[in-house]
Amino acid sequence: MTTGTGNIVAPLPFPTAARRELADGQLRANLRRATHTIRDKRLRVVGEVPDWPALRRSGAAIKDDVLARLPELLEQFEAAATAAGATVHWARDATEACTLVTELVQRTGSTEVVKVKSMATQEIGLNEALAEVGIEAVETDLAELIVQLADDTPSHILVPAIHYNRRQIRDIFASRMPGVDLDKLTDDPPALAEAARRHLRAKFLSAKVAISGANFAVAETGTLVVVESEGNGRMCLTLPETLISVVGVEKLLPTFRDLEVFLQLLPRSSTGERMNPYTSLWTGVTPGDGPQTLHIVLVDNGRTETLADPVGRQALRCIRCSACLNVCPVYERVGGHAYGSVYPGPIGAILSPQMTGPDAGANRTLPYASTLCGACFDACPVRIDIPEVLVHLRQRGVDARRGRPSAERTAMRALAWTMRDRRRYAAALRAARRGAAPLRLVTGARGQVRRLPWPLSAWTASRDAPLPAGRTFRDWWAGRDRTGGEGTGGDRG
Amino acid sequence: MGTVDRSARDEILARIRAVRPDEPVSVPREYRTGPVAGGTVGEPGEAEAAALDGELIELLVDRLVDYRATVRRCAPQDVPGALAELLGEVPTVVVPPGAPVRWLSAYLGRIRRDGDPEPLTVADLDAPGVAVVTGCAVAIAQTGTLLLDGAPDQGRRLLSLVPDHHLCVVRAGQVVGGVPEALARLADPTRPTTLVSGPSATSDIELDRVEGVHGPRRLDVLVVTD
Ligand code: SF4
Numbered sequence: 001m002t003t004g005t006g007n008i009v010a011p012l013p014f015p016t017a018a019r020r021e022l023a024d025g026q027l028r029a030n031l032r033r034a035t036h037t038i039r040d041k042r043l044r045v046v047g048e049v050p051d052w053p054a055l056r057r058s059g060a061a062i063k064d065d066v067l068a069r070l071p072e073l074l075e076q077f078e079a080a081a082t083a084a085g086a087t088v089h090w091a092r093d094a095t096e097a098c099t100l101v102t103e104l105v106q107r108t109g110s111t112e113v114v115k116v117k118s119m120a121t122q123e124i125g126l127n128e129a130l131a132e133v134g135i136e137a138v139e140t141d142l143a144e145l146i147v148q149l150a151d152d153t154p155s156h157i158l159v160p161a162i163h164y165n166r167r168q169i170r171d172i173f174a175s176r177m178p179g180v181d182l183d184k185l186t187d188d189p190p191a192l193a194e195a196a197r198r199h200l201r202a203k204f205l206s207a208k209v210a211i212s213g214a215n216f217a218v219a220e221t222g223t224l225v226v227v228e229s230e231g232n233g234r235m236c237l238t239l240p241e242t243l244i245s246v247v248g249v250e251k252l253l254p255t256f257r258d259l260e261v262f263l264q265l266l267p268r269s270s271t272g273e274r275m276n277p278y279t280s281l282w283t284g285v286t287p288g289d290g291p292q293t294l295h296i297v298l299v300d301n302g303r304t305e306t307l308a309d310p311v312g313r314q315a316l317r318c319i320r321c322s323a324c325l326n327v328c329p330v331y332e333r334v335g336g337h338a339y340g341s342v343y344p345g346p347i348g349a350i351l352s353p354q355m356t357g358p359d360a361g362a363n364r365t366l367p368y369a370s371t372l373c374g375a376c377f378d379a380c381p382v383r384i385d386i387p388e389v390l391v392h393l394r395q396r397g398v399d400a401r402r403g404r405p406s407a408e409r410t411a412m413r414a415l416a417w418t419m420r421d422r423r424r425y426a427a428a429l430r431a432a433r434r435g436a437a438p439l440r441l442v443t444g445a446r447g448q449v450r451r452l453p454w455p456l457s458a459w460t461a462s463r464d465a466p467l468p469a470g471r472t473f474r475d476w477w478a479g480r481d482r483t484g485g486e487g488t489g490g491d492r493g
Numbered sequence: 494m495g496t497v498d499r500s501a502r503d504e505i506l507a508r509i510r511a512v513r514p515d516e517p518v519s520v521p522r523e524y525r526t527g528p529v530a531g532g533t534v535g536e537p538g539e540a541e542a543a544a545l546d547g548e549l550i551e552l553l554v555d556r557l558v559d560y561r562a563t564v565r566r567c568a569p570q571d572v573p574g575a576l577a578e579l580l581g582e583v584p585t586v587v588v589p590p591g592a593p594v595r596w597l598s599a600y601l602g603r604i605r606r607d608g609d610p611e612p613l614t615v616a617d618l619d620a621p622g623v624a625v626v627t628g629c630a631v632a633i634a635q636t637g638t639l640l641l642d643g644a645p646d647q648g649r650r651l652l653s654l655v656p657d658h659h660l661c662v663v664r665a666g667q668v669v670g671g672v673p674e675a676l677a678r679l680a681d682p683t684r685p686t687t688l689v690s691g692p693s694a695t696s697d698i699e700l701d702r703v704e705g706v707h708g709p710r711r712l713d714v715l716v717v718t719d
Pocket of ligand 1: 323382
């Protein structure tokens with residue numbers, strides 16, 4: 001079975017990466033404010049829906065039904081989308097998906113494409129692949145644009161530039177945005193949004209090709225759905241001649257009616273709004289309205305591998321709302337970059353290692369990026385029992401190494417034993433640091449503790465590799481796929 | 494793309510067949526799919542239905558105002574006056590092919606109808622001082638959402654996207670309680686459909702909400718009641 005590749009491989013063991021991020025006070029303050037603001041809003045709008053528990057149960061069951069009938073539903077989707085005028089392509093992994101999309105863009109003759117924020121295209125490393133053949137991919141979501149102009153990577157699924165404040169964003173625009181009007185550019189958010197509007201409007205009006213993901217794909221009708229706020233999605237989905245949509249195979253819903261559940265669950269869980277400003281639904285091509293050429297690329301990239309695990313497969317229900325990030329005490333402290341994958345936080349900790357298999361990079365350490373407090377499960381709109389999967393993956397990681405004697409195996413086993421059930425773990429935490437918050441265990445009093453107390457000490461002792469000398473974590477992370485190091489998924493088309 | 498590589502398709506489908514769960518799943522649907530207003534749930538009788546309609550409109554207006562849309566209410570005969578007032582000094586108004594002529598009978602500026610004689614270009618729509626007036630397919634009270642499905646009084650998607658000012662006319666009979674009723678009302682779900690909830694917005698900079706990025710920065714809603 002082919003495993004997933006691309007930007008889903010943690011290059012560093014989680015504690016090592018976390019320690020680096022913890023030193024960034026700005027990041028921590030921003031994250032804390034962001035996660036708390038969004039989660040308070042979420043609680044308010046979820047509280048006004050009396051049938052929320054029933055919606056969650058339906059959402060989980062619909063997704064489980066999709067996983068049980070996935071081959072039939074994919075064929076049904078392909079047939080419906082094709083009948084409506086789309087061309088459906090299939091990609092086994094990130095490399096294949098990038099190659100496919102690159103060829104499709106090259107065929108149009110365009111050297112610039114506009115993009116709607118999409119986790120799937122970040123996962124497969126599409127922008128990098130396009131850049132290699134001289135095609136510029138312009139991110140049009142404001143936060144993605146900030147991150148792209150800064151040559152950085154997103155730190156949150158939903159608010160990717162949350163680690164920058166307004167002054168920093170102004171400076172990024174001033175130095176990196178071509179043709180920006182410096183006289184009008186202040187650090188006032190409306191002025192910054194206006195600068196982005198002007199910069200991108202020219203791109204929207206001239207672009208011939210757009211690339212999107214999809215939040216949902218309806219098998220019954222062949223319909224794709226994109227949920228967004230700014231209108232950049234509508235621009236990309238409406239104005240260009242050619243649209244290429246990259247969609248994970250698990251994004252399916254059986255029927256159009258199922259959207260009635262997910263269009264309630266997603267906005268409230270995600271941005272804490274009753275409804276996001278814009279949702280676009282389109283089916284194939286419509287003469288005289290929107291792109292006249294539509295390519296849909298269905299991507300596996302390790303999803304099958306994930307589906308094979310009866311406990312872990314529930315991670316494929318995920319609708320990428322990021323509610324679990326916002327309630328996670330670990331994420332709040334370390335931020336998205338520490339997880340080394342485009343999927344951060346609790347969902348990343350169970351999704352990345354399953355998609356790649358445990359031997360990719362340091363992904364086997366990701367299931368330990370949790371205190372098993374259970375807040376993620378309570379917040380999850382599709383009832384993914386993340387703590388259950390975390391414990392399961394820890395155990396699986398240890399079992400896989402059985403018979404291969406190594407210091408690490410012993411360490412992982414000690415850790416797994418400790419973390420296998422919540423009570424034992426809680427006791428270890430208490431022993432470790434009386435009365436302190438769980439994360440103090442990893443970070444220490446000044447965020448610099450190098451070892452965990454027994455029984456976790458063996459693990460830190462063996463995994464706690466220092467950063468490569470003379471390079472920052474960001475540099476190293478950004479450059480890792482070009483150096484061809486191990487576990488990089490360095491397979492860009 | 495002339496040919497599609499079938500081997501990836503067949504391999505992925507075979508892999509999934511080999512590992513997927515074999516238990517069939519039954520999907521419970523105990524959530525609300527019927528009328529709702531202000532959080533109440535239930536099947537209304539005739540008297541309640543009339544009261545409910547009033548409540549739904551109150552709720553819709555409340556939600557739209559919360560998104561910082563401009564909301565006006567008027568009787569059917571007052572639509573032209575109300576629209577002219579909302580448009581104020583706007584020099585050019587764009588309308589979809591099937592928008593009722595009387596809507597703009599009191600408006601004094603220039604009116605351009607899409608497809609009459611030619612389809613409007615993006616440059617036409619992007620010109621300064623252009624507003625667009627459309628109807629909608631259905632509106633959701635609970636979430637303050639307008640659904641546009643490309644019917645003749647709504648037109649192509651770019652009409653309600655590129656101009657910086659969108660006015661939407663909602664008839665009382667188009668207002669439903671929640672998301673399930675609204676989706677069930679769509680005549681053809683495979684038509685390009687857009688759900689609009691307030692003006693375009695971003696919270697990407699320090700979570701400060703800024704109205705208006707790429708979609709229309711001003712959204713006016715005219716609710717027509719008897
Ligand atoms: S795991 Fe659940 S809470 Fe987390 S992003 Fe996915 S759907 Fe949202």
